[in-house]
Amino acid sequence: MIAEAGLAALWLATAFAIAQLLLGAAAARAADPAAMLGGVRKIALVQALFALAAFLILIWLFVTSDMSVLLVAENSHSQKPMLYKVAGAWGNHEGSMLLWVTVLAVAGAGVALFERRLVAETLAATLAAQAAIAIGFYAFLAFASNPFARLNPAPVDGQGLNPLLQDPGLAFHPPTLYLGYVGLSVAFSFAVAALVMRDVGPAFAKAMRPWVLAAWIFLTIGITAGSYWAYYELGWGGWWFWDPVENASLMPWLAATALLHSVNVLATRDGLRAWTLMLAVVAFSMSMVGTFLVRSGILVSVHSFAVDPTRGTFLLALLGLYIGGALVLYGARVGTVTQGATFQFVSREAALVLNNLLLSVILGVVLIGTLYPLVAQAMGVQLSIGAPFFEKTAVPIALFLFAGTAAGPLLRWRRDSAQALLGRLTIPVAITGVAFALFFALSGGGSPIAVLVLALAFGLAAASIAPLWKRKLRRTPLPVWGMVVAHLGVAVSLSGMAADTLWKQERLAAVAVGDNLQVGPFKVTLAEVRPTVGPNWSAMEARLQVQRGAGAPFELLPQQRFFANPPTNTSEAAIATLWDGQVYTVLGAPDGAGRWQLRLWWKPFVTLIWFGGGLIALGGAVSLAGRVLRARRDAREEEWA
Amino acid sequence: MKKLLIWLPLALFVLVFALVMNGLIQPSDRIVRSAMVGKPLPAMHLPPMLADKPGIDAKDFATGKPRLLNIFASWCIPCVAEAPQLLKLKQAGAEIDAIAVRDTTPDVQAFLARNGDPYTRIGDDHAMRAQLSLGSSGVPETFVIDSHGVIVDQHVGDIRAEDVPKLLAALEKAK
Numbered sequence: 016m017i018a019e020a021g022l023a024a025l026w027l028a029t030a031f032a033i034a035q036l037l038l039g040a041a042a043a044r045a046a047d048p049a050a051m052l053g054g055v056r057k058i059a060l061v062q063a064l065f066a067l068a069a070f071l072i073l074i075w076l077f078v079t080s081d082m083s084v085l086l087v088a089e090n091s092h093s094q095k096p097m098l099y100k101v102a103g104a105w106g107n108h109e110g111s112m113l114l115w116v117t118v119l120a121v122a123g124a125g126v127a128l129f130e131r132r133l134v135a136e137t138l139a140a141t142l143a144a145q146a147a148i149a150i151g152f153y154a155f156l157a158f159a160s161n162p163f164a165r166l167n168p169a170p171v172d173g174q175g176l177n178p179l180l181q182d183p184g185l186a187f188h189p190p191t192l193y194l195g196y197v198g199l200s201v202a203f204s205f206a207v208a209a210l211v212m213r214d215v216g217p218a219f220a221k222a223m224r225p226w227v228l229a230a231w232i233f234l235t236i237g238i239t240a241g242s243y244w245a246y247y248e249l250g251w252g253g254w255w256f257w258d259p260v261e262n263a264s265l266m267p268w269l270a271a272t273a274l275l276h277s278v279n280v281l282a283t284r285d286g287l288r289a290w291t292l293m294l295a296v297v298a299f300s301m302s303m304v305g306t307f308l309v310r311s312g313i314l315v316s317v318h319s320f321a322v323d324p325t326r327g328t329f330l331l332a333l334l335g336l337y338i339g340g341a342l343v344l345y346g347a348r349v350g351t352v353t354q355g356a357t358f359q360f361v362s363r364e365a366a367l368v369l370n371n372l373l374l375s376v377i378l379g380v381v382l383i384g385t386l387y388p389l390v391a392q393a394m395g396v397q398l399s400i401g402a403p404f405f406e407k408t409a410v411p412i413a414l415f416l417f418a419g420t421a422a423g424p425l426l427r428w429r430r431d432s433a434q435a436l437l438g439r440l441t442i443p444v445a446i447t448g449v450a451f452a453l454f455f456a457l458s459g460g461g462s463p464i465a466v467l468v469l470a471l472a473f474g475l476a477a478a479s480i481a482p483l484w485k486r487k488l489r490r491t492p493l494p495v496w497g498m499v500v501a502h503l504g505v506a507v508s509l510s511g512m513a514a515d516t517l518w519k520q521e522r523l524a525a526v527a528v529g530d531n532l533q534v535g536p537f538k539v540t541l542a543e544v545r546p547t548v549g550p551n552w553s554a555m556e557a558r559l560q561v562q563r564g565a566g567a568p569f570e571l572l573p574q575q576r577f578f579a580n581p582p583t584n585t586s587e588a589a590i591a592t593l594w595d596g597q598v599y600t601v602l603g604a605p606d607g608a609g610r611w612q613l614r615l616w617w618k619p620f621v622t623l624i625w626f627g628g629g630l631i632a633l634g635g636a637v638s639l640a641g642r643v644l645r646a647r648r649d650a651r652e653e654e655w656a
Numbered sequence: 657m658k659k660l661l662i663w664l665p666l667a668l669f670v671l672v673f674a675l676v677m678n679g680l681i682q683p684s685d686r687i688v689r690s691a692m693v694g695k696p697l698p699a700m701h702l703p704p705m706l707a708d709k710p711g712i713d714a715k716d717f718a719t720g721k722p723r724l725l726n727i728f729a730s731w732c733i734p735c736v737a738e739a740p741q742l743l744k745l746k747q748a749g750a751e752i753d754a755i756a757v758r759d760t761t762p763d764v765q766a767f768l769a770r771n772g773d774p775y776t777r778i779g780d781d782h783a784m785r786a787q788l789s790l791g792s793s794g795v796p797e798t799f800v801i802d803s804h805g806v807i808v809d810q811h812v813g814d815i816r817a818e819d820v821p822k823l824l825a826a827l828e829k830a831k
Binding site for chain 1: 659662663665666669670672673675676677678679680760782
């Protein structure tokens with residue numbers, strides 16, 4: 016009965032989405048759009064409430080282990096800890112698509128509730144566009160991925176959740192990532208509305224900016240958290256694998272980052288009108304392409320759970336409809352968008368254009384690398400592209416991007432002189448040079464590119480703080496603080512990546528109890544291997560004693576876990592986080608002669624990668640707070656005036 | 657020029673769309689072919705799995721007679737399914753050697769007692785090193801090695817009844 020209620024909620028949400036589309040479109044063309052807008056706003060809210068209800072009902076079905084629901088039976092088990100029962104609701108195809116549409120509806124409701132600055136026609140068109148996207152994905156759920164399908168007769172118990180997903184990471188990674196991924200739909204709808212209504216300008220950009228920023232913050236957190244999750248859960252010691260699904264989250268992030276910068280040019284200087292619209296379309300298109308790549312199983316990846324051609328075709332049709340439609344609209348309308356303000360070659364705008372171009376090129380490279388296996392397949396060859404391709408192509412371009420990140424904020428709007436810029440960059444350039452010389456000597460023949468990245472990170476850190484120079488810190492606007500913190504985060508993250516590349520140490524050996532191994536500055540002793548049990552698994556656990564020099568020893572407990580439902584082995588890495596890096600240990604298989612395989616890493620400063628990612632997101636949040644506070648103040652002043 | 661530029665994104669999208677469509681319509685062949693076909697057997701030296709049969713050494717293959725090299729495991733269900741076909745190949749005069757992957761002596765003994773033993777030699781590939789060096793991605797797989805010790809053919813998956821004549825023909829050709 017409850018499952019049917021969920022399905023009914025989904026259908027009702029669909030009905031309200033259709034109403035939202037029709038009424039929104041009517042309001043956009045009406046003589047007095049403001050009068051109809053109130054109704055559209057309410058419908059958007061109700062639509063989101065029904066979608067949310069459907070999603071909560073699905074969670075409830077998982078929590079109560081209702082095995083008469085196919086999805087629960089296939090992905091859950093009554094003996095599973097509560098956290099994974101809840102998170103299991105989105106640890107599968109249908110549930111994650113339901114989460115996807117729910118976020119879409121909630122983002123639309125957010126616009127309906129909070130957006131006050133956009134002119135009524137454009138807002139009505141935005142809500143109509145948002146509803147149009149939702150309808151397609153509701154149809155996808157109803158016809159190709161019904162999360163509430165029944166199973167008759169109901170099995171005694173479920174098949175359990177993939178043990179790799181039984182980790183607290185599953186509880187927060189997909190929801191934050193989706194908030195970002197799907198939150199970009201708002202920017203897409205804004206752009207479509209702007210094209211339809213021919214309303215592109217600073218006011219429009221100022222209205223769109225906080226939404227882009229909010230989605231981008233979640234996307235940044237989602238990617239950072241996902242990277243850390245993969246790092247400790249997969250037990251490979253790597254933090255980025257250039258897996259198609261990782262690329263699928265990176266591509267919208269690259270586009271959104273470009274959009275974030277170009278929307279500033281549009282808001283501040285009324286430049287880059289057509290380009291900003293393009294990016295807004297591309298960013299969410301990349302989210303949809305990413306969803307398609309993951310959900311259709313067309314590319315082989317650690318993330319693809321189900322391969323189903325019907326679903327793939329359905330999603331592809333939606334992609335064609337929305338992305339194709341938006342691009343046709345763009346082609347037809349953008350010619351009528353008048354050119355915005357112009358600028359000189361050396362100026363803040365030009366630096367942001369450079370930033371956009373470089374981000375777009377990296378996006379293009381990642382897209383080509385991700386889709387290349389399909390190109391090869393079309394020509395009858397089977398291959399996969401690994402990390403070397405991306406490292407050789409994307410990394411050199413990224414180096415220019417980081418240099419630009421350092422220079423951009425030090426430029427004035429409209430026009431500046433190259434000489435003045437060089438003057439302002441003296442200290443960062445000097446720091447980069449000294450750092451390069453120092454680290455090159457210390458790297459002991461490590462990759463010169465990694466040394467360069469590390470040196471650039473130091474220069475970028477200095478340049479990031481430079482905009483605060485000679486400013487009254489308490490009167491500095493929050494968005495400037497946000498930019499400083501985010502750019503500093505880039506520098507911090509880069510230094511972690513470079514340090515890990517340059518100085519990580521790895522040991523792989525078969526060890527008997529009582530033996531010890533040296534990895535980096537650490538002596539690791541295998542003290543004991545003992546059995547242990549958890550709520551739904553049993554494990555062999557190694558007790559490792561780790562000691563640096565004559566320092567205090569500490570213990571690490573990596574495990575080989577055996578899950579009964581479904582029967583699978585996983586290795587749980589044990590990681591010690593120290594101030595200057597992490598000791599990462601994995602217990603492997605026994606060799607039958609009393610020895611155990613141990614895999615050990617010493618990863619200096621690796622934590623900076625995710626700490627930097629966190630700083631980037633924090634910078635976004637500070638900036639967003641500044642924008643929202645400013646908008647409120649403006650609104651109050653308007654009331655007074 | 658500018659007009660064309662405006663439509664460029666759509667053109668690119670149509671291209672990607674067509675590509676992906678193609679990928680969907682012709683789902684890729686999930687069988688991984690070994691890059692070692694056409695190359696000499698890589699150097700390997702595997703200890704015997706059973707006391708009464710020798711292990712595997714790459715040097716033993718270039719002996720003037722083509723042989724089959726079967727990769728199997730006692731824990732592998734398709735290996736049980738292909739066992740009768742291996743026996744038929746043996747009866748038809750084929751020489752079959754084997755690599756047992758991630759296995760133990762008692763398990764292999766029990767497996768052969770139950771499903772028949774077509775093998776001349778069985779090497780113990782506990783760490784899957786030899787399997788990987790052959791470019792094999794799973795069990796069971798069967799390689800045809802010619803009289804000079806060169807890998808001439810690879811059969812991925814279990815050997816079905818209809819595959820037996822094909823493998824015999826491949827052995828004939830490899831003389």
